[in-house]
Amino acid sequence: MSIPLVLGYLGPPGTFSEQAAREFQSSYAIDALKALPSIPHVLLEVDKQEIGLGLVPVENSIEGTVNVTLDMLANEVNLFIQGELVLDIRHCLLTLEGDKKKIRFIYSHPQALAQCRRFLLDNFPNASCIPTESTAQAALLVKQSAGGLAALGSLVAAQEYGLAVRNSDASDFPGNKTRFLIVGKKSFSYKKPEKSSLCLAVNENIPGVLHQILGEFAKEQIDLTKIESRPTKKELGNYLFFLDCRADLLGEDKNVLERLKKICRFVKVLGCYGTGLLKEEAELGYREK
């Protein structure tokens, strides 16, 4: 008897998260996708083991980090990153078919509005931008309206909700991509994880301690692919650091992790994972913590 493996994502259908979830599903033994209303919902359902896996956006090439994802992985759930997936993002400007009214309101997810900020300012200087929970929800609002509205969303959302594509590439910068993480309760067993993600906190106000931390990576010639700071939420000027590196901190590079634990007051490994899809590794199962 096996329990069906369900992957939760930020819905409703038509979001970029759904596109990423479908790409991931086709290369892995996912039985069903479940649309959830927000990123916290996805992470909390996986944490409570109501669903087996969750897919959440973590970073966009234009707008940067998705703060709520990092904050929850650090503080509110105990999950492991099991893989990552990078999706090309193309924001389209969607309206009702044949809508001749002046566009007064433009709906979308705050990240999408930010990624098309200049396009909107140049083309619709007098329209108000209204943030929504997702790009697909924005498309749905346009669908339910009497016109005079537009949404920034995917081509898939245009099809899903039967909207006209007024502009098929509204991003301010070419090469717009979003990186998604696949998370579960356990650490997936890769033959050779290519990347590790961790978050750490240092004792306050020790000058040079971040330099010392980075030195531990430099010493072993480990490439850092990302460093990001987020507030600890306790005091202004007090940060958690999130690092991604090309190493296996729970495997062959665990000596680096040990040394970091001596320097930092808090270290949490968020996952050691491969950067491709899981197809070839899917039979390996999970590794012991």
Next chain:
Amino acid sequence: MSIPLVLGYLGPPGTFSEQAAREFQSSYAIDALKALPSIPHVLLEVDKQEIGLGLVPVENSIEGTVNVTLDMLANEVNLFIQGELVLDIRHCLLTLEGDKKKIRFIYSHPQALAQCRRFLLDNFPNASCIPTESTAQAALLVKQSAGGLAALGSLVAAQEYGLAVRNSDASDFPGNKTRFLIVGKKSFSYKKPEKSSLCLAVNENIPGVLHQILGEFAKEQIDLTKIESRPTKKELGNYLFFLDCRADLLGEDKNVLERLKKICRFVKVLGCYGTGLLKEEAELGYREK
């Protein structure tokens, strides 16, 4: 003949930005405040010298960096930070006076919604959160409604729009503070600037280069108060770094700046400034670049 000195801020009246602007005005020779509809409007008007100074939020103790502020200072305007100001933030839940309807929608700026996320989830699990351009705009929407709505906003906004304070402290974490920057076209002449802010970019994929950069600060015992990465918007995994440090990089610590210029492909000093109000320094005027 002197031109009146106008300070622009994120309006409408009743925002936390307005509170910060009033604190700053009272200690400096500002002739008038001007409410503007967004952070980009504030920075662009100062850049085009339509107003003399601008005040913009840059960082909150719970929700972290205000991305649009950093991105615009790095890429879209040429301004100098002339000072900073930290304001205590207390979000109140505001409704119409005597409103007995069930609250179905809660309006506020995305940062405020994020700072009160748990409060809202615990107390209004079925209400939808609708982001607005500012906390004061959210209060205005409640004022214009027929009830059943709430806004997260300041006590000043409650007074400004005649709303009832349903809860006087809805933040998820105590000690909520926002740091604001005061920016102008020129570098203000402090007797002794306490802080410098700069942004820099490194040649791609050089392992250890960030360690080398931090080493230049460590060598001189200069305390870094903040490090933040933002995407260059050109490619995923390609970042600009924003550093705040306790030094005067255009004055007595300019040797550090010279060495950074040799390591980095792009260095921009965003300002060297004091951390208090400008009262005592106001007569010093501007320094040569």
